[in-house]
Amino acid sequence: MLGKWLSGLVSVDLPPPLQTKAAVELAAVRKIYTTGAGEFEALKGIDLTVNAGEFVAVVGKSGSGKSTLINMITGIDRPTGGEVWVAGTPVHTLTENQIAVWRGRTVGVVFQFFQLLPTLTVLENVMLPMDFCNMYGLLERQKRALSLLEMVGVHEQAHKLPGNLSGGQQQRVAIARSLANDPPLLVADEPTGNLDSKTASAVLDFFKELARQGKTILMVTHDNDLAGRSGRIITVYDGQVVAAETPERVSHV
Numbered sequence: 001m002l003g004k005w006l007s008g009l010v011s012v013d014l015p016p017p018l019q020t021k022a023a024v025e026l027a028a029v030r031k032i033y034t035t036g037a038g039e040f041e042a043l044k045g046i047d048l049t050v051n052a053g054e055f056v057a058v059v060g061k062s063g064s065g066k067s068t069l070i071n072m073i074t075g076i077d078r079p080t081g082g083e084v085w086v087a088g089t090p091v092h093t094l095t096e097n098q099i100a101v102w103r104g105r106t107v108g109v110v111f112q113f114f115q116l117l118p119t120l121t122v123l124e125n126v127m128l129p130m131d132f133c134n135m136y137g138l139l140e141r142q143k144r145a146l147s148l149l150e151m152v153g154v155h156e157q158a159h160k161l162p163g164n165l166s167g168g169q170q171q172r173v174a175i176a177r178s179l180a181n182d183p184p185l186l187v188a189d190e191p192t193g194n195l196d197s198k199t200a201s202a203v204l205d206f207f208k209e210l211a212r213q214g215k216t217i218l219m220v221t222h223d224n225d226l227a228g229r230s231g232r233i234i235t236v237y238d239g240q241v242v243a244a245e246t247p248e249r250v251s252h253v
């Protein structure tokens with residue numbers, strides 16, 4: 001059943017991306033949640049441009065709309081209005097199947113609680129996005145997964161189950177997995193929220209290095225010190241972007 005669905009996805013066509021310098025462009029993005037208590041406008045017309053190779057931290061109080069914003073960019077959820085462009089693809093126009101394929105190839109996602117599959121080995125977890133998108137040959141997938149694990153320093157754990165690794169090691173595996181299909185954009189929602197400060201700092205260094213190599217990184221964080229080490233801080237307040245400053249500027253306001 002799953003295999004049939006996956007092979008169906010492999011044949012899904014995506015619109016050819018437009019040539020653009022921007023990695024992410026949001027225009028007048030709105031998100032309204034409908035609940036039993038009525039409608040709630042979580043995003044109130046967001047305009048935002050992030051260029052390729054930028055490392056951007058997204059900060060803001062709890063409930064301000066950071067995760068909702070990130071979910072619009074990854075296609076995990078859809079905007080009620082406005083446009084979301086990622087690397088020249090109009091994400092807001094894609095079908096559900098197109099979004100699944102597009103995300104697998106274009107966006108690496110890292111979560112606070114790692115979300116590794118507990119019954120697969122570390123190696124299999126990292127190979128999963130390549131299997132899902134039918135990227136690289138079968139032998140190449142394993143080689144590539146091992147080299148990504150080596151890059152994040154956990155290759156010796158490759159044949160263990162995630163539950164046998166520390167939190168910091170699991171997050172490194174999750175980062176390796178997010179890079180499996182060599183996506184141009186990495187989106188991390190509170191990636192260090194469950195890590196001690198030393199491990200969190202190491203994860204941040206790793207993101208900085210990836211940005212230096214040309215990846216675009218968007219990281220939601222509650223940690224102002226870590227945000228200050230990114231290239232740019234975007235502050236979300238009450239469903240709106242209220243500041244998009246350089247860290248130097250933000251640290252003085």
Ligand SMILES: Nc1ncnc2c1ncn2[C@@H]1O[C@H](COP(=O)(O)OP(=O)(O)OP(=O)(O)O)[C@@H](O)[C@H]1O
Nearest residue numbers: 033035040042060061062063064065066067068069
């Ligand atoms: N599925 C949903 N249905 C209804 N309301 C939602 C839903 N998801 C989020 N919200 C509401 O939208 C607002 C923004 O939520 P969001 O999770 O984006 O904020 P956040 O800044 O990421 O918060 P946190 O830092 O606590 O994760 C909140 O008021 C939240 O309660």
